[in-house]
Amino acid sequence: MASFILQIILKLLLVISLFRFSSAVRILTEPVQDQPELLKYHDGPLLTGRITVNLIWYGNFKPSETAIISDFVTSLSSKPPPSQKTQPTVAQWWSTAQKYYHLDSKKQSLSLSLGKHILDEHYSLGKSLENKQIIELASKGDQKDAINVVLTASDVVVEGFCMNQCGTHGHVTGKMFAKFAYIWVGNSQTQCPGQCAWPFYRPIYGPQSQPLVAPNNNVGLDGMVINLASLFAGTVTNPLGNGYFQGPAEAPLEASSACPGIYGKGAYPGYAGNLLVDSSTGASYNAYGDRGRKYLLPALYDPATLSCKTLV
Secondary structure: OHHHHHHHHHHHHHHHHOOOOOOOOOOOOOOOOOOOOOOEEOOOOOOOEEEEEEEEEEOOOOHHHHHHHHHHHHHOOOOOOHHHOOOOEHHHHHHHHHHHHHOOOOOOOEEEEEEEEEEEOOOOOOOEEOHHHHHHHHOOOOOOOEEEEEEEOOOOEEOOEOOOEOEEEEEEEOHHHOEEEEEEEEOOOOOOHHHHOOOOOOOOOOOOOOOOEOOOOOHHHHHHHHHHHHHHHHHHHOOOOOOEEEOOOOOOEOOOOOOOOOOOOOOEOOEOOOOEEOOOOOEEEOEEOHHHOEEOOOOEEEOOOOEEEOOO
16 A cells, blocks of 8 residues: 555656756656657757856855866866776766757757856845846856856755756846856755755655765765756757757756656666765765766766666
8 A cells, every 4th residue: 555655646746847847856756767759859949059158156155166066067078088988977978968969960069168157155136036036147147159057055045946946947038139048056955955966865755765975075066966967958958948858848858857866777766776886985976077076967868769878
């Protein structure tokens, strides 16, 4: 009977998740499953060419914390040294998202690079933000050929954060009527790590497995990397809401959110999958980044194999 009730709860949670706005919302008890068909293309443009990623830090972040995110962004396009060529890298993970560009006969391509850091350490808009204020912050970055990423500190409350989203992505018509893409991700360390930093913290609902050790020894920031990675994949393949996705446009399943809770082979509800483990720290990870960093990144839907792809 308990097993039957749990199955009903899981199905209800999955239905609820389909009506959420953010592509990075994680219901940690969602059934782990591969999508049976390719994400549908809705004829809209993808982000192409040389795109700069500007990071807008809202609130108090330590230099060691900003380095975790910065190194992840630069790792998306970096080549590993010879000593790491047999190891899974962030760039290899990103190559799955780039496969969507090969589906287009126009042979489009994308190149990401780290741009400016914009610091707002004094909480210029307060510590309680609405979605319109996130857009206001995102607009501070360069708007031509850019993705502007707003990162809010752990003491900043954002509309919908922890209740129905861990982060969002979207687009805005900015200066000179040009559209630019933006992402917002919050630090859930003190607000809802069980929802937005799993598997580094016990989930609020569902199977209560032992949390994993965060690869950068920072539950909040390592959780932000997971959500940021998911949103990057959604942003480039569905930047204007008419690219690759399944389901309703208001709550789409995108390249990463179509593979919830999967980080390694053998994943199932409450279990992230078979991962690499650092012998000295016990930290779990599945990708190497710049400066010797390790990251845990979500599975991406692979349009070549029609399945959720992991690095390990």
